Amino acid sequence: MTRISVYIDGYNLYYSRLKGTPYKWLDIAALFRDRILLPQDPSATVISIKYFTAPVKANYARHAEASSQAQTQYLRAIQSRHPGLVHVINGFHIFGPASLPSYQEGAGPSKDKVSRVWMIEEKQTDVNIALHAYRDAVRGAYDQxxxxSNDSDLEPALKMIREDVPDARIGLVMPLRDKDTGDGKVPNKRLTPLAHWVRHHIRDDELAQSQLPQHVTTKKKPASKPLHW
Structure with missing residues (x-):
């Protein structure tokens, strides 16, 4: 039996793979455990799936309050669908004014031509993933x-896990479309050398086969798929 813990960068998964698709109501356990891991290793036992995200800011989101409500419904659904297996770890967003170089066609960025903008930043997600993955490794919580994620901020954590816990295997699933779609996004070359195996994309058929029921039973009222999803 191979004990596996999965660590998902929720925003990276959403913006790199799910945005603009009909597959946002995703059963992450069905995708990672049943479609990706078990077919390649029938002895795999997924003991934990940690989903890292941050609460949506309604006044910034495309669908305003509906976006915040959609996220709430989704997080309720994935935790209720797989109690004890799926864990949600929240960071947060901050707004702040910033001065950034103005874009001009054919010219590079210049500190002499800047614009004042509002910056929104997601905080703690990367450090949360890194710390949870490293702490679980040194505690012997998993074999793999x-x-x-496709985020190079995780490079130091993966390096340290390989150095400090050499028996732990590392798998990397890139939340990308098939390369034939030509969307321009490519696997992060700083992460791939640190993994024992790499899945370079997630297929549409795998997402389609890994959708939650329209209504997911919870301890309170059901969590339902948002209308605009």
Whole structure:
């Protein structure tokens, strides 16, 4: 039996793979455990799936309050669908004014031509993933960790896990479309050398086969798929 813990960068998964698709109501356990991990290792036992995100800011989101409510419904659904398996770890967003170089066609950025803008930043997600993955490794919580992210901020954590816990295997699932779609996004070359195996994309058929029921039973009222999803 191979004990596996999965660590998912929720925003990276959403913006790199799910945005603009009909697959946002995603059963992450069905995708990672049943479609990706078990077919390649029938002895795999997924003991934990940690989903890292941050609460949506309604006044910034495309669908305003509906976006915040959609996220709430989704997080309720994935935790209720797989109690004790799926864990949600929240960071937060901050707004702040910033001065950034103005874009001009054919010219590079210049500190002499800047614009004042509002910056929104997601805080703690990367450090939360890194710390949870590393702490679980040194505690011997898993035999293999699987990271779903394409973010180079995780490079130091993966390096340290390989150095300090050499028996732990590392799998990397890139939340990308098939390369044939030509959307321009490519696997992060700083992360791939640190993994024992790499999945370079997630297929549409795998997402389609890994959708939650329209209504998911919870301890309170059901969590329902948002209308605009």
């Amino acid at each position: 960790l699987v990271i779903c």
